[in-house]
Amino acid sequence: MADTSDDQGIPEPEGVSDLIDTDYEIGQDNIETQIGPFGLDIHNPVFLISGLSIIAFVFYTLALPEQAGELFNWLFGTVTKGFDWFFLGAANIFVLFCLLLIVLPVGKVRLGGQDATPDYGYVGWFAMLFAAGMGIGLMFYGVSEPMSHFSSSSGGAYHNVSFAGDVPEEGAPAGFESREAFDAAVGLTNPDPAALSAALDEAVPADQRDAFTVSANRADWAPLGGAAADEQEAVRLAFAATIFHWGLHPWAIYAIVALALALFSYNKGLPLTLRSAFYPLLGDRVWGWWGHIIDTLAVFATLFGLATSLGFGATQANAGLNELFGIPVGSATEVVLITAITAVALVSVVRGLDGGVKVLSEINMGLAFLLLIFVLLTGPTILLLTGFVDYLVAYIEYLPALSNPLTQTIAGESGRADVNFSQGWTSFYWAWWISWSPFVGMFIARVSRGRTVREFIICVLLIPSLVCVLWMSVFGGTAVHQVVADGYTAAQSASLELKLFKMLDELPLAAITSFIGIILVIVFFVTSSDSGSLVIDTITAGGKVDAPVPQRVFWCIFEGAVAIVLLLSAGGLSSLQSMVISTGLPFTVVLLVMCYAIWKGLLAERKAL
Numbered sequence: 001m002a003d004t005s006d007d008q009g010i011p012e013p014e015g016v017s018d019l020i021d022t023d024y025e026i027g028q029d030n031i032e033t034q035i036g037p038f039g040l041d042i043h044n045p046v047f048l049i050s051g052l053s054i055i056a057f058v059f060y061t062l063a064l065p066e067q068a069g070e071l072f073n074w075l076f077g078t079v080t081k082g083f084d085w086f087f088l089g090a091a092n093i094f095v096l097f098c099l100l101l102i103v104l105p106v107g108k109v110r111l112g113g114q115d116a117t118p119d120y121g122y123v124g125w126f127a128m129l130f131a132a133g134m135g136i137g138l139m140f141y142g143v144s145e146p147m148s149h150f151s152s153s154s155g156g157a158y159h160n161v162s163f164a165g166d167v168p169e170e171g172a173p174a175g176f177e178s179r180e181a182f183d184a185a186v187g188l189t190n191p192d193p194a195a196l197s198a199a200l201d202e203a204v205p206a207d208q209r210d211a212f213t214v215s216a217n218r219a220d221w222a223p224l225g226g227a228a229a230d231e232q233e234a235v236r237l238a239f240a241a242t243i244f245h246w247g248l249h250p251w252a253i254y255a256i257v258a259l260a261l262a263l264f265s266y267n268k269g270l271p272l273t274l275r276s277a278f279y280p281l282l283g284d285r286v287w288g289w290w291g292h293i294i295d296t297l298a299v300f301a302t303l304f305g306l307a308t309s310l311g312f313g314a315t316q317a318n319a320g321l322n323e324l325f326g327i328p329v330g331s332a333t334e335v336v337l338i339t340a341i342t343a344v345a346l347v348s349v350v351r352g353l354d355g356g357v358k359v360l361s362e363i364n365m366g367l368a369f370l371l372l373i374f375v376l377l378t379g380p381t382i383l384l385l386t387g388f389v390d391y392l393v394a395y396i397e398y399l400p401a402l403s404n405p406l407t408q409t410i411a412g413e414s415g416r417a418d419v420n421f422s423q424g425w426t427s428f429y430w431a432w433w434i435s436w437s438p439f440v441g442m443f444i445a446r447v448s449r450g451r452t453v454r455e456f457i458i459c460v461l462l463i464p465s466l467v468c469v470l471w472m473s474v475f476g477g478t479a480v481h482q483v484v485a486d487g488y489t490a491a492q493s494a495s496l497e498l499k500l501f502k503m504l505d506e507l508p509l510a511a512i513t514s515f516i517g518i519i520l521v522i523v524f525f526v527t528s529s530d531s532g533s534l535v536i537d538t539i540t541a542g543g544k545v546d547a548p549v550p551q552r553v554f555w556c557i558f559e560g561a562v563a564i565v566l567l568l569s570a571g572g573l574s575s576l577q578s579m580v581i582s583t584g585l586p587f588t589v590v591l592l593v594m595c596y597a598i599w600k601g602l603l604a605e606r607k608a609l
Helices: 046-065 064-105 122-133 135-153 179-186 195-204 207-210 231-246 250-266 274-287 289-325 333-380 380-403 417-449 453-484 496-505 511-539 548-567 572-609
Strands: 030-035 038-043 160-163 212-216
Touching: 030 417, 038 046, 038 511, 038 548, 046 064, 046 289, 046 511, 046 548, 064 250, 064 417, 064 453, 064 572, 122 417, 122 453, 135 195, 135 231, 135 289, 135 453, 135 496, 135 511, 195 274, 207 212, 212 380, 231 250, 231 380, 231 417, 231 453, 250 417, 250 453, 250 572, 274 572, 289 333, 289 417, 289 496, 289 572, 333 380, 333 453, 333 511, 333 548, 380 453, 417 511, 417 572, 453 496, 496 511, 496 548, 511 548, 548 572
Parallel strands: none
Antiparallel strands: 030 038, 160 212
């Protein structure tokens, strides 16, 4: 029988359950040793292979940044263009599988045994489900994604002006000190390129005119080809595409991994690692090399998924600090930010789950809720609330087309026309969520014992999805309203990491709310790094949840190191995206096989009742 002692954090099933008989004991393959004052308890060979590979990766990227950048760009293009259909198709399978579990009789199976009771009430459970998933992502993309899709879907209804010259010593020309001053100077509302160019000819001195260029929005990145002739439909399409990326599909991915971990640990008595989910298929071979490969892939996927999130967080925090305090923007500042925040995460790691990440998560949830309410009340409140419903309806309307995996021409039949969108946005997102799934799935599994499978799937799919929709509707809706109703385009024309702060600039108390936004990004950064270290350490310790602290410190340091070296490589943020895509691809196969293993495990539970 697998070791299910309480000191490993995996209680015995309560009531009827289909326990798996195995001679394997948690930690039996571990290496326990002492290096100076530090004790180690690491799984052999998962820790050694993954740890040494990450160290080699860091040194390679630092030693040959240009070569590494070229490799990362090649990986991104190859995987997104060659396997976009695979990512989209697999994500659809995950959603359909979850929906089937809700309506089939196996949904009555209770995680932890038929007599198990939930460890947490609904309010606490819902809060932790939301906190588990998308902190930094919501801050980074809450304004930038709806606005980006709206701009491209508008088909050039709005145009941007860029300045490539040097600001003269006497300052910018009158009316060009800021975007607001420019809009007032040219006196045009939603001008076409010709009218905008004519306004520039008149307003800008001749010797400076060549430094100004007019560019239309990139309509070729519009979801489903955009809605150029209908501004209101462009708004609905933009939010439908955003909700598509933050709604049922990502949470179905998380639900699959969380359900597998919870079922095979709490009901079957196996270790809390990814390999345990494959016992119905591999039997005791899961403790050998098949299991080593699965757990090692999970480590790589989690680490690069976290590094990507940390990279986004660092660039956004840097942009916000520049906006408020004039701190320089660049890789040097981002490296300092990642280093400093990783140091804070190390303190949280040492303090442990309850004294570290739990306290920080509670602080962040409170701040996020306050910021959400503030934007809702100071923005166009009625429009945002009605938009929440309208955008959900738009999501349902556009869902079949957005989830269509046939993005290429096949057998003479034309596939989707929005290849840039499906490859550059959707493929990246699905790989990112899949990379995050071991981390988020393990957290969700640890707080969901005592729930029935039906209750678990409904709540994991719907509650966090609705919160994400509300967040995007409020923050993105406010920014889009500023463009459509007020002609305020600062958020629209800003870079992705600045869009949130430019939107807040137009609301009261902008300095305070922007500072709160920076704090949220930083604390989400800390909690992600801390929680990710705990999860990776559990996997590389063979399922032990009480492994020595120095091991978590090691993973925390290297999460930050990977984010730094990828930002310093030639590709910058695109290098982060390339690695998350590349590691997400093989782990997608793992998740697809996991669905079959879950089905077999649930059938066995059902028969045992």
